[in-house]
Amino acid sequence: MAKATIHYRFQIEQQNFQTRVSEILGKKQQKLWEIQARVDSGKREVHCAKVWAKTFVDTLDQHFRNAVGRMAQEVVSHMSKILTNPGSACEQAIERSFTKRNWRHVVMYAIDPTQYLFMEFHKEWETFKQGLVDRYCQELKNNFGNCLRVAEERMQDLLAGGNLDGVKDLTMNKLSHVLKEVCAELADDSLSAVLCGCLPSFQAAPDWTLNDFGQFVQFASVELRRYRANMRETETTVERRMEAELTRQKSEFWKCISGCPARCPGCGTKCNLEHENHWPERPHECRRHVYPAFNGWQKQDGRKPFLLHCRAKAQWQIARTRPPIEAGGPERYWDNFQAMLEDEHPDWLCPCTRKPLATMEPLEDYEEDCETAPDEIQREIEENRRAWANCKDALLEHFTSMADDPDIPWLEKYKREGGALSREDFASIRDELFAVTPLESLEAMDSMMPLDDPLDESGY
Ligand SMILES: [Zn+2]
Ligand SMILES: [Zn+2]
Ligand SMILES: [Zn+2]
Ligand SMILES: [Zn+2]
Structure with missing residues (x-):
């Protein structure tokens, strides 16, 4: 359990690093827009709209990245309640086969106890994961598109209703603030929470005053729609990120509980110790031997x-x-x-x-x-x-x-x-046992890793 958490933290560190890199790139773009906003007063509202929309989308993106991390952690913590360490995993392997009188599993254990352990781990992981993916994936996808749409609609409503006409020095922060108040009233709680958390706020310097709210809304709408048009891409990115993150966690977890694969030279039962290559510090050890x-x-x-x-x-x-x-x-x-x-x-x-x-x-x-x-x-x-x-x-x-x-x-x-x-049962038992191996299931992920595209940022 402790180990799974440490690995998970390390993962977050890495993600944070990547985020920082893209933050730096984003800041360059922001600087460009800031300069343009200052010198080119004619295009002022366009620049403001771009900065506001981009910041909004980036914050949403970060929110969903974190959601993916939370989901992976949920699977890990579920699994670590069942399989706490290699020793208990070995005991469970015996329990699930010999003690529970599951004869197919006894045969699997006799053929290859580590692979049997992997099969049980894999089934448990995938079953639990599927339930979460169905829930989270829908939530993640709906929210991304909905957030953009709802923000645009509410902004259009504010314009049409003239709600902001009396506001002096309407800045981007003030706009975000009013939008948050409107979004807090939404019936969909999860949508409302994401919006309120992600609508952009700015430091004093780039928190420009909007001279022409009508123009700003018009340009911001164009921006938000453009991001929505790229939703398909975003959806697959969310899914791919989720798959990659889960596979990585699965691989880490398996490393933690698979333990030493050595088998007793007498009865073939699996060594209970945490890692390979523990000899000569410690000999292999099995708490339970068989025939x-x-x-x-x-x-x-x-x-x-x-x-x-x-x-x-x-x-x-x-x-x-x-x-x-x-x-x-x-x-x-x-x-x-x-x-x-x-x-x-x-x-x-x-x-x-x-x-x-x-x-x-x-x-x-x-x-x-x-x-x-x-x-x-x-x-x-x-x-x-x-x-x-x-x-x-x-x-x-x-x-x-x-x-x-x-x-x-x-x-x-x-x-x-x-x-x-x-x-006659033997062939199907062997096939079931080796249907998925750690190699296919955990190392295939290397090929799907480098596809972590940033969101479309083409502006000018
Ligand atoms: Zn040996
Ligand atoms: Zn033995
Ligand atoms: Zn000794
Ligand atoms: Zn060992």
Whole structure:
């Protein structure tokens, strides 16, 4: 949560910087108009109208930029309530699959836990975002066009009604002030609030007196209509900005909660730690291990799935082989799990003692038939059994060298309730899992970034 906020702030800093750059460019244009307003008294009202309208449109534009930022923050804060950190995200991945008995999700977790986490994150993000986009987008678009139209209409009304005839020294600020009072009466609260917040006010120097209000209204109307004519462009810019900002936030958020992608060399469960490359400061750590069969481990004899908990003693004692690294090379062999870790995965052991962490070391309670195990461990073993019984047919399509073992004593007990996956389910599970990957979804945004056009400013 804290992290998402920091990233978001940084984003705002960047936006502010860009805004400052365009402010400087805008000021140059303003200066030009100011000079013209002073020397060329014949065109005075034209210049005033241009400055007034341009300032109005710029303020509106800034208002909508901020709205886009607020919307992105809304998605981020919703997401950070659900996924607080990589460790809790891992726990939720197990919860949403093994504990909730969602067998398709168990298979996805077994295939690739980080991608499964991304899929869940992506779905949650997109669903919540869609609701917001529908709301904000309509609001943003309507308001931009409406603000310009309403401001023009109200100004025309003031002229026609002669409301400002008696005002001495009518300046641009005084005009804005009267317009704000009129706009405060609008029935549409959000429109009224935006208008009152965005109608321009000027420092003393460029707050010129309007000599001919009729002329000013005529020219300001032309300007406002010209900006409205460019609305289509503005709309797509608003949408594009919103998409770009949201994708950027999504990418940042994913970086914060995806954590370390390493998988336990035994059972394949995901490391719970915050970042990659934390070894040798810290070894990988998983608070919850499953059956090594979910990671494809099979018995040498008969190629049957290895269904003892990753933390059971027998799992640590049994000798292991792995296919050769290069084709034709020797098959690799280790006397036990510890030897394999020391040899191939020292990053799962404490760098000084070369022992597994307390969350990984073998424990009596994880023996399949341990009767003194605490409730939560018994529940964990039951969850593993139930998941294997219902997922194995689909998983055998993934671990193609593994043989079926129909003689497991508890198999029928856990399958009896129905809902078990079949071999045919595998392809659609895999396709759903990889339908969107972080690469496509988060890095494609680079191509849509540089299109942040400023509003049309062609004046003279
Ligand atoms: Zn494990
Ligand atoms: Zn790790
Ligand atoms: Zn490793
Ligand atoms: Zn140590």
